[in-house]
Amino acid sequence: MSDLASSAAPPLPAAADKLKFYGLWLAVIVALLVLPKLFSSGGSLTTFSLIGISIIFALSYNILLGQTGMLSFGHAVYYGLGGFLAIHAINIVAKNKFAIPLPVIPLIGGLTGLVFAALLGWVSTRRSGTAFAMISLGLAELVASSALILRTFFGGEAGVSANRTKVFRLFDWSFGPQIQIYYLVAAWTLLAVLAMYALTRTPLGRMCNAVRDNPERVQFVGYDPHVIRYLAFCFSGFFAGIAGALAAINFEIANSAYLGAVQSGTVLFATYIGGIGFFIGPIVGAIFVTILSLGLSDLTPVWQLYFGLIFIAVVMYAPGGLTGLLMMHRPLLRAGTLTRVLPSYAVAFVPTLAMITGLMLAIETIVHFTVNPGDDSHIKSFGIPFDAASPYIWAMAAMLIFGGFYLSRKTWTRVAQAWDEALSSARDKGVAA
Amino acid sequence: MSQFLKGTAIELRGVEKTFGITSVIRNVDLKVAQGERHALIGPNGAGKSTLFNLISGYMKPSVGQILLRDETISGLPPYQINRRGLSRSFQVTNVFANMTVWENIRCAVLWATGQRYAFWKNIDNLPEVRERTAQILVDISLTARRDVPAGLLTYAEQRALEIGITIAGGADVILLDEPTAGMSHAETERAVALIRRLTEGRTLLIVEHDMSVVFGLADRISVLVYGQIIASGTPEEIRGNKKVKEAYLGEEAA
Numbered sequence: 094m095s096d097l098a099s100s101a102a103p104p105l106p107a108a109a110d111k112l113k114f115y116g117l118w119l120a121v122i123v124a125l126l127v128l129p130k131l132f133s134s135g136g137s138l139t140t141f142s143l144i145g146i147s148i149i150f151a152l153s154y155n156i157l158l159g160q161t162g163m164l165s166f167g168h169a170v171y172y173g174l175g176g177f178l179a180i181h182a183i184n185i186v187a188k189n190k191f192a193i194p195l196p197v198i199p200l201i202g203g204l205t206g207l208v209f210a211a212l213l214g215w216v217s218t219r220r221s222g223t224a225f226a227m228i229s230l231g232l233a234e235l236v237a238s239s240a241l242i243l244r245t246f247f248g249g250e251a252g253v254s255a256n257r258t259k260v261f262r263l264f265d266w267s268f269g270p271q272i273q274i275y276y277l278v279a280a281w282t283l284l285a286v287l288a289m290y291a292l293t294r295t296p297l298g299r300m301c302n303a304v305r306d307n308p309e310r311v312q313f314v315g316y317d318p319h320v321i322r323y324l325a326f327c328f329s330g331f332f333a334g335i336a337g338a339l340a341a342i343n344f345e346i347a348n349s350a351y352l353g354a355v356q357s358g359t360v361l362f363a364t365y366i367g368g369i370g371f372f373i374g375p376i377v378g379a380i381f382v383t384i385l386s387l388g389l390s391d392l393t394p395v396w397q398l399y400f401g402l403i404f405i406a407v408v409m410y411a412p413g414g415l416t417g418l419l420m421m422h423r424p425l426l427r428a429g430t431l432t433r434v435l436p437s438y439a440v441a442f443v444p445t446l447a448m449i450t451g452l453m454l455a456i457e458t459i460v461h462f463t464v465n466p467g468d469d470s471h472i473k474s475f476g477i478p479f480d481a482a483s484p485y486i487w488a489m490a491a492m493l494i495f496g497g498f499y500l501s502r503k504t505w506t507r508v509a510q511a512w513d514e515a516l517s518s519a520r521d522k523g524v525a526a
Numbered sequence: 527m528s529q530f531l532k533g534t535a536i537e538l539r540g541v542e543k544t545f546g547i548t549s550v551i552r553n554v555d556l557k558v559a560q561g562e563r564h565a566l567i568g569p570n571g572a573g574k575s576t577l578f579n580l581i582s583g584y585m586k587p588s589v590g591q592i593l594l595r596d597e598t599i600s601g602l603p604p605y606q607i608n609r610r611g612l613s614r615s616f617q618v619t620n621v622f623a624n625m626t627v628w629e630n631i632r633c634a635v636l637w638a639t640g641q642r643y644a645f646w647k648n649i650d651n652l653p654e655v656r657e658r659t660a661q662i663l664v665d666i667s668l669t670a671r672r673d674v675p676a677g678l679l680t681y682a683e684q685r686a687l688e689i690g691i692t693i694a695g696g697a698d699v700i701l702l703d704e705p706t707a708g709m710s711h712a713e714t715e716r717a718v719a720l721i722r723r724l725t726e727g728r729t730l731l732i733v734e735h736d737m738s739v740v741f742g743l744a745d746r747i748s749v750l751v752y753g754q755i756i757a758s759g760t761p762e763e764i765r766g767n768k769k770v771k772e773a774y775l776g777e778e779a780a
Contacts, residue, residue: 101669102660103628105650294649296641303633306622312604313582313614314695315637324643 118287125279129272138271139343140387145282146339147383151363151375152289153332158361159369160293161325162305163218164226167233168333168360173352174209174236175202175334176341177247180255183342187259194263199281199338206334210327218322221308225322233357240349252348255341268342278339285332290372292328301325359386362400366407368414377416392475395460399453428519437504437511444500451493454479458486532560534596535699535729536581536612541590541600543576543753550576551587552753558746560595560698563730565744567737569774573753574733575617578703581731582614583607594699609637613697617704617733619684621691623677627668630676630687632659634694658694665724666690682713686720693724700725702732706739718743737775741765749774 106114129138150172157163179202186193217228240247247253258269266273292298300321303311308318341347350356359382367378385403389396411418425431457474461481470482479486536558543551550573558564566574579585581592583604592600599607622630632649635658641647649655663669666686671679676687689705705721706714718739721730734740740747741761748758751773757764764770 099657099660101663101672102656103672291648292645295645295647296636296649296652297643297645299629299633299649300636300643302625302629303622306624307620310616310620310622310691311633312584313608314634314691315605315608316643317603317605320643324645328645 122283125283129275133272135271138275140384142271142275142278142339142343143387144380144383145278146336146343147360147363147379148282148376149285149332149339150336150360151367151379152286153329153336154360154364155369155372155375156289156292156301156325156329156332158364159371159374160298160305161221161301161322162308163221163322163325165229165357166226166354166361167229167231167236167357168329169352169354169356170213170233170236171206171210171330171333172337172340172356172360173240173347173349175206175337176347176351177253177337178202178205178334179338179341180253180345180347181246183255183257183260184253186261187256190261192261195257195260195266195268195342196263196277196280198260198342199335202338202341203331203335206337207327207331209334210330214323214326214330218326219319221304221318221322233352233354237349237352237354240352247349248347250349252346252350254346257342257345274343278343281335281339285335286376289328289332293372297321297324362404366404366414368416368420370413371416371420374414374416378414381415393457394464395456398456424519425515428515428522430515430519430522433515433518434508434511437508441501441504441508444497444504446497447493448497448501451490451495451497454486454490455494457481458490534558535560535562535594536731537593537596538577538581539591539593541577541580541587541592543573543580543585544588550753551580554590554750554753554755556748556755556758558729558731560729561727563725563732563743563745565740565747566731566733566750567735567740567747567774568750572750574750575703576753577750578614578701578731578733582612582701608695608697611697612699612701613692613695614701615688615692615703615705617707619681619688621676621684621687624675626673626675627679627687628659628663628672631662631690631694634691635659635662638695658696662690662694665693666720682709682717685709685713685717689717689720689724697728699729700731702730702734704733704735706734706736714739 128141132138132141150168153171154165154168157165157168179198182193182198182201183195185191186198213232217225217232241249258267260268268274268277293301300311300316303314303316304318304321304325311318311321337347337351340351363378363382364375365378366382367376368374382400386396386400389399393399407414413420422431422434425434453475457472458481461468461470461472471478471480473479534557536556538554538556541551541554541556542549554577566577568574576585580587580600583599583602583606587600590600591598594607594610594612597610599610599612622633625633632655635655639652639654639658641652641655663672666689668679668683668686668690671683676684679687685705685708689702692700692702702721706717709717714736721732722743732740732743734743744761746759747761747764748755749764749767749770750756756773757767757770759767765775
């Protein structure tokens with residue numbers, strides 16, 4: 094290789110970079126170990142476990158959506174089948190006293206996801222785009238409805254349950270207490286995240302991106318885009334199966350909801366809200382959506398409505414997701430011009446918050462009169478009591494919405510101006526591209 | 527002459543392509559010798575791009591046979607034809623827009639270096655891939671734009687990248703579809719020099735509208751009019767051909 098060519102290649106990661114990389118993972122491990130010490134209640138341990146499961150599931154979904162450009166409406170199929178097989182595996186292992194400990198069970202879920210993805214994927218991955226999306230939807234409906242028909246395997250409406258403490262024990266871990274489940278989920282999450290990150294750094298992972306960008310051209314550099322999509326689909330099914338098995342272990346039950354459209358929709362929401370263009374996007378999305386859905390469902394009966402509104406807002410105003418919004422600030426941060434934008438944020442925050450408050454007030458009032466009109470009109474939403482029948486409340490909601498909308502539009506144009514200035518001065522400093 | 531000793535790179539035997547009742551390619555016979563630079567010219571709508579699509583496997587011929595080094599390739603999918611050493615570029619720039627210049631070229635190097643669908647190898651630990659990608663990057667003079675997403679390149683840079691992706695796999699039969707279309711005079715000159723250098727020792731079939739490029743670059747020229755090859759020969763023969771003058775070149779090139 095000529096010196097000219099070698100100097101043209103991007104520098105390989107230096108020792109310091111590698112150290113930083115391993116340091117990051119080490120820090121994550123330490124954080125995962127310390128977390129239950131800081132928040133030791135059963136509720137928060139369950140939340141952490143659900144977040145971990147959701148992270149694996151969302152990342153597995155992003156192998157399709159963000160990495161390979163395939164929009165699936167039926168990813169819960171592989172999650173759910175992994176969950177069911179895991180429950181059956183626990184029961185079989187417990188009954189026959191096989192020497193298989195619980196931490197191995199998620200692997201069975203993963204292999205289930207892999208096998209079904211390999212079986213169902215060959216036809217659906219022939220095309221990307223609308224055809225793939227439609228087939229994924231059809232397959233999801235097929236599997237979800239057969240879950241209600243094939244009662245012996247899926248247990249009908251009630252589902253199938255298992256007792257995770259009855260399996261072979263290693264080092265005297267019963268996996269009864271939630272803290273042990275937390276460590277199990279944390280370990281699998283770490284492994285799965287590492288594996289999925291490594292996958293993006295392989296020839297296959299890179300070609301997945303190429304298929305996402307331009308499947309036609311991929312054929313003219315020697316690759317069959319169908320095979321690439323198929324392999325991506327199989328990997329995606331494998332990790333979804335692991336997530337499903339962990340969920341089944343956590344709840345000690347698997348039912349048809351695991352396979353259903355809601356589950357498929359939730360993972361799409363979480364992945365997209367987090368940001369499909371970044372590896373950590375789905376992680377951010379999984380954390381955000383899990384905490385939000387757990388928190389909102391306590392505060393309001395129509396939490397799914399808010400969830401949908403957030404999704405629409407992200408699709409319209411932040412197609413890069415939450416991670417995309419954060420990453421936008423990186424050039425400004427490096428150039429030191431971030432401080433010029435922050436005041437405009439503070440100014441825009443007030444009317445925007447007013448508008449959102451008005452919107453929530455209106456929604457809660459409307460919900461009261463449409464869902465339970467006969468009840469007392471003195472209701473409590475988000476912990477705040479108010480009279481839904483009072484015209485003052487209606488007027489206030491209208492004022493907040495329209496006034497907030499008017500003012501926030503003005504303030505957001507200010508934000509845009511401040512942005513342009515900050516970015517151009519960052520460019521002058523040679524930071525932003 | 528060397529081209530008689532070397533054998534045939536591409537051969538078309540009675541190739542026809544019809545869309546419904548429309549006949550786009552009509553009974554085309556064409557031979558391109560190994561190591562030859564062969565230009566395909568003709569008016570708009572003559573079927574030049576369709577012929578490229580047929581040879582590269584993007585479309586299947588309705589009738590006839592296409593051979594690559596005396597082996598039939600008609601009916602094979604594009605990626606298999608590519609693996610046999612035939613690579614093409616596109617008239618409309620067709621790159622991986624969200625990926626950097628470096629990643630674009632690397633994608634085109636992977637299969638040729640035997641990586642296949644490997645998911646157990648770290649892409650950074652493949653020295654051969656790195657070296658070849660760097661070499662192509664230097665060859666197409668885009669070193670300074672290495673980390674820029676392909677979608678943000680200038681038009682001329684994208685055309686250079688298009689050629690880079692086409693040659694990166696090391697194919698010895700190269701098809702270029704109007705590589706200088708839409709370029710300024712200076713850009714065209716640079717592009718021609720680049721093509722001349724990069725196709726040294728390889729077989730080149732090129733579609734081109736710029737006659738100065740065609741007559742400066744090609745060893746042989748074929749003229750396609752209404753889906754038929756009306757003449758095939760050296761630049762001098764084509765220049766003097768009456769039928770070609772009437773159908774295409776007109777007075778200006780005479």
